[in-house]
Amino acid sequence: MPDLIIKDSQLSVEEVIEKLKEAVPNNKFGILHSYDIKQTLASKGQEMTEFCHVFEICNPVVAKNILEEDMDLASVLPCRISVYTKDGVTKVGMASPTKHIAQLTTKDMSSIVEPVEQALINIIDQSIA
Secondary structure, three states, X not given: OOOEEEXXXXXXXXXXXXXXXXXXXXXXXXXXXXXXXXXXXXXXXOOOOOOEEEEEEEOHHHHHHHHHHOHHHHHHOOEEEEEEEEOOXXXXXXXXXXXXXXXXXXXXXXXXXXXXHHHHHHHHHHHHO
């Protein structure tokens, strides 16, 4: 599996975001924070033509299990899913947790992280259709 998992949607950014907000709790995660990057940069005088929203999501049970195995992985929590446009196409993406964490620890975290990655892919798939 690639380091980035990115899928296209025929839906608008707003429609994908609404579906994402439904899919996250349906997959036992919660949205901790969301950022409208385009708006934030505009407030700093940096205009973007494309849309970009970043959602930090977490499953507290899984986060606790990961941190109990390797506290250094706090640097990569919570998980992030981005909803954005590129050349006018709505996209939803994330960094692969299995690839990312495997690069950052010597411990075998696959039994914890692989189900997380599958849940995040499910969230993305439910958001783009």
